[in-house]
Amino acid sequence: MSAVAARGAPPALLEIDALSVAYDGMRALQDVSLRAEAGTIVALIGANGAGKTSLLRAISGLVRAQAGTIRFDGDDITRMPAHRIVKRGIAHVPEGRRVFASATVSDNLLLGAYVDRDSAHRTARLESAFAAFPILRERLEQRASTLSGGEQQMLAIARGTMSGPRLLMLDEPSLGIAPLLIPQIYACIRGIAAGGTTVLLVEQNVHAALGAADTAYVLQTGRVVLHGAARDLIGDPLVQEAFLGISAV
Amino acid sequence: MADAGVEALTTFEQLLAGGLLAGLVFALVAVGLTLVYGVMDVVNFAHGEFLMLAMYATLGLALVGIGPLVGLPLVAIALFLFGVVIYRVFIRRLLAGPPEATVFGTFGLLVLLQGLAQSLFTGDFQSVPHPPFQGTLRLGAVALSQATLVEGIGALVLTGALFAFVEYTETGRAMRAVAEDRVAATLMGIDVQRVNALAFGIGAACVGAAGALLMLSFPVFPTAGASFALTAFVVVALGGFGSIQGALVAALLVGMLEVLGGYYLAPELKMVPVYVAYLAIVLLRPQGLLGRR
């Protein structure tokens, strides 16, 4: 049941081995191992405070690992400064979206492409972002603060794709979004993965997450308690308990 | 005696024009300060001393035959480098401490730079020899100093350039991102330390340009920056810390209030309307005229 990275298996795009993280007097992650193969969608699920966000923050370099290693495309990025990790090809769409509220939609998107200034790349990525979220094209010159919550979420995801990452990490992309829009966002996430980008997804909406993901990891109080193919996990009572506590009813 | 009304009107026009130009000069000095604040939340209390160094640099160039306007880019570049170095070796450290560390750290810098100027350049008042634009421009009954006019135009160009830089360039965009959300900016691949250093350098370069222009009409001495800096702090706070447009609007307002207050109230009370306006405005809008939050 424990998630041990399969030794001897071919190297995955992202390989995390025995990662431990602590901050603010709190042990956030303990001995976490995880693999994400190129082009797949990996879901991280678990209750609030289980350590999902901490894991993403550790990968993107926002918090320092106390022990363990994070390897991306074969290279050790455990102690790399956050801004250089982005250059390596990892984009992180953080919890709470954190769009640049007073900047325009267009500026937000261009900031997403900060590490890649090739204008042809930018144009192409802009086009695919608009294809995924047509509303953004209409809102291009509006300040991000004037967007609705759902639009801000779309902007955040689109911004994450603008650097052309090989790994896109999404922290609760369905948060605060009208249910009607969720399928649209997930369709887009699948589209991104289909384009060859690996997606690491933290999600509270278990059905949405497991429906979209290839593999999934269940976290509880900083540890991986379960992992496997997403399809297999959907019906697992442990998942319901770990995350919802509703199965008991 | 019917002329009395006409004369009063002329005086008013003259004061208005004078206030406007004075305001532009304040904007010239304030704009670099507000940029630095906006990006990294630091009020650089040594801002006036940066200005003073720029004025000395301009003087030095003038003494070897390079006039203030030609020297301006050189001074701006020199101040830029100075700003970057100061950020890298000093300000960065302050940012890691408690909020009051930046306050007294930059105060220490103020004292240090004044002392250095005193020991290097003596306390004498010094002006550039034969500065250009010493004439007067007349628009009807209104007479304006050419030098102040050039300074005012410089202020507009500088404010405009800075605004355009921050709004429309890649780096400016990165600065805005850092200003708004350091973490999110990092996630865009922006090196926050580098952007901070750059912003501090550009803030210093603005002061460099301001210093070069001010040498058209002011002498330099070790405490020359202080007179401008105090007004600049009020301008920046009034406009909203971090807002470039806010600084321009506030500077014009301060210039107007100072000149009109000085005339219609009393010259010794000329700063009274300025400070009262500051208090009134921040009490109604705690974030300043065009500040956010």
Place this chain on the structure above:
Amino acid sequence: MHVRRLGALIVTALVAAAVSGPAATRAADAPEIVIGSVLPLTGALAQTGAGLRTAQQLAADLVNGHVSYPLPMVGKTGLPHLGHARIRLVFADSQGKPDQARAAAEQLITQEHAVALIGTYASSTTATASQVAERAGIPFLNPDSSAPGLTARGLKWFFRTTPHDGTFAENFYQFLGDLKKSKNIAVKRVAVVGEDGLFGTGAGDAEEAGAKKYGYDVATRVSYPATTTEVNAEVQRVKTSSPDVIFQASYVPDALLFMRGYKQQGVNVKAIFAQDAGFVDPNFLKAIGADAEGVFTREVFSMDIKYRNQAVPLIDQLFRQRSDGAKPLDGNTARDFMGVLVLADAIDRAGSTKPDAIRDALMKTNIPGKLTLMPWSRIHFDATGQNDGGAGIIEQLQDGKYETVWPFDVAVRPVVWPMPAWKH
């Protein structure tokens, strides 16, 4: 002219040798007499203070030396009535702050056992330092502070050689009176302009009082913050009050702002009377050029005066040698130089280092104007301790140089009246 310059050079060389070399005639065991000097050696006035210190030290060295000048006590190898005791100046820093001046005075009296104090330039620091001397019963000689109130405090131990703002203001009105007599000029309205610190306020008050006394109208009184960066309102106020002359007390930056403002706004007056300070600063002249032509200033000293004392250029030479940046002797440094001589003279005449004796001697001081560097009739203290022989001079900027134009008997140039109109 040439002869005089040559003579000056020779004497200079001799004095330089005398001052720097060992004085053979000095009694080896002659006691030292300590005079405490409180000066602004750090802070905003530090540079002025450094010059004053140089001037005072020069005076002390000349008193202790053996080269003679037509100046009191100079060249007698110390104080003859005290066994050729040398005087030693001990300096203490006022930082230009009243509380620090007080502490400095106390230090000099209690630790250095100074027999008399001299200083302190800024009127506010002189006020506190002189109180310490008063309390301790030690004579205090003030050569350089201009607030009139200093000698109106009823102090027993306070003596001031320099004329004060009241005298300077009176000088301007006397000058106007003289002009009226000789040239039949008519001045009625005066504008009084000054920075809002002690300097500008003191000068302005005295000028306003003078206007009342001599029957002039005060067209406007403009008091502005010294650190201001623009004077639009101030200049308009002066302009709309349409004065005949302007009295002005400003430092360099504000003096420049005002002069440019007057020119731009076409404020045409018959004369601008400056309270020296910013208006006589070399940089002011350099920066403003021909536009300041015709400006008058009050002074206490000028190298261009028809001096009655041939020591003036020689002391100037010596001072230049010692001062930072070869600065010429000016009103401040000349007054402080003389201050030390006045004290030395009194101590010598007292023949004692007892404070009472020195005070009595000071009260009997009577040095003829010819034996000073100053354009004064004499140095003699009235009951308040104020030198009643002090007077200012009035200079006018002519051909880029301040030339003495009043009193007429020491003037080197005739008055140009009115000031030339602004050239555009």
Place this chain on the structure above:
Amino acid sequence: MRWHLLALGAIVVLGAAAAFGLRDAVTLDLFFTLLLYAVLGQSWNWISGYAGNISFGHAIFFGCGAYASALCVTHGLSPWLAIPAGALVAALLALVTGFPTLALRGHYFSIATIAVAALVDAFVRTQPWLGRANGFELPIQSGWAALQFPDKGPYVLLALALFAIVQLATIALERSRLGYYLRALRANHAAAASVGIDERRWKLIAFAWSATMAAAAGVLYAQYTLFVDPPSTIALAISIDIALIGVVGGIGTLWGPAAGALVYVVLAKGVALRIGGTGKGYDLVIYGAIICLIAAWKPHGIVGTVVDALRRRRGAADIPPGATGTA
């Protein structure tokens, strides 16, 4: 707490011994200045340290006391009257200016204090009854009734008494509702409100007391220096000196202001005395460099650093109350 009282007691005993035993005016002057600035720093510390509103206008309250003293003496009233009068005016000024401004946060408050101080300065400079730029010179008198002495001893005793009162008041503050509330407000004003703390009310109380202390120091200063004018009492430069003393020592700590005053007196006065006489500003260079170094390497100030070190040594674990400077 016991240690604080013992330390204070030791200082009072030593200071009193110095006041009675020493005749050396220079040393006594240094003591007096040190104590006076420690009082001013502590006064500033109440509002800017404990409550966290960094003020750059604190000198106006000092000025209230100094001017009250000058007015009393020049109008033939007892200078003792200036203590309550100056304190009252200062407290009122604090209430009137604090009511609108204390709600401002961060630099907006700091600039507001500069603005208020500039307005007070402009007011004084235009009022003939306040002596305008000329200020007041207090006539020389002697004796306890006149609060003036030919020797330094009594002044040092008075300053020592004031210092002791202010330190005791601060110890009491740290152990009072007000002190707890101020620290809570500084740490987190929203959380403080959630436990029912009325920010404006408590900060106004602190501001008024703070002003009162500064005014008392002002009276003592005026009676000591016998000269009161705007640059030496209410100017921005004085306010900045006071603030620097507060932060260099360590804000929000009981002994910080005293430590800051020590550094200030030793550096600003000592360095100036030793090497300032050239007019070349070396004293400023050294003083400025030291402030910079403290800001960069000891940003919590001297006492703040000691307190942090103590805490760290004890493993941030079971520190009984009163064992550290802030407890």
Place this chain on the structure above:
Amino acid sequence: MNAATSSGTAALLEVRGLSKRFGSLRALDGVDLDVAEGSLTGLIGPNGAGKSTAFSCIAGADKPTAGSVRFRGREIAGLAYHRVAALGIGRTYQIVQTFADMTVLEAVTTAALLRHPHLRDAVAYAQDVLAFAGLADKRYRLGRALTIADKKRLEVARALATDPSLLLLDEVMAGLTPSECHDAVGLLRRIIARGITVLMVEHVMEVLMPIADHIVVIAAGKTIFTGAASEAVRDPRVIEAYLGSPLEHREIAEHKP
């Protein structure tokens, strides 16, 4: 329009039509809820539903854009934060808000000073509260040096020390291990036993099920359900809002770019 007021039931807190906008963002869009005296009411909803904003508006930390908040029949909407606290509403924060540089005892004492102005009394009361909350042995630790569970406990203790009649608890269980959760539930039961009315925001319904008398579910800024906990988990609106509807591949395919 306001049934609860006229009915005269013992509703300690009545919220009607509570709305809050931040710029163009509608955080709350008409929330209604009642909290009966002595009850434990759970406020649940998905992340971003507006639970914390509703708390802030009730506690006075935010001013609602519209709507009414009545506490003991008295309108308190828009009242200053500290006055609401003084009236007897205590709260905790979702993201722990410590008083930096204060020990546990000092922080709780600060709160106790509201009802016990003398420090000695406040400290004594704070000691009681800490013992009650199970923090007595950590009273000299700095707040920032506690574990997350103890920080949450400290927040509860701090709020309790103001002697509230209504306690608003914002996700006090989030991030706790099962055994810590167990302890926290124990504390909650003791709080209720003291007669303090509790309104608590939770994300995890499991916690609320056994202890809540009443559940209010909000989603997208609106109240969508009020009733017993056991009913809530069966309510289709709640399930959809809370769990999200299962994504059909068909749906995704429709939206495929």
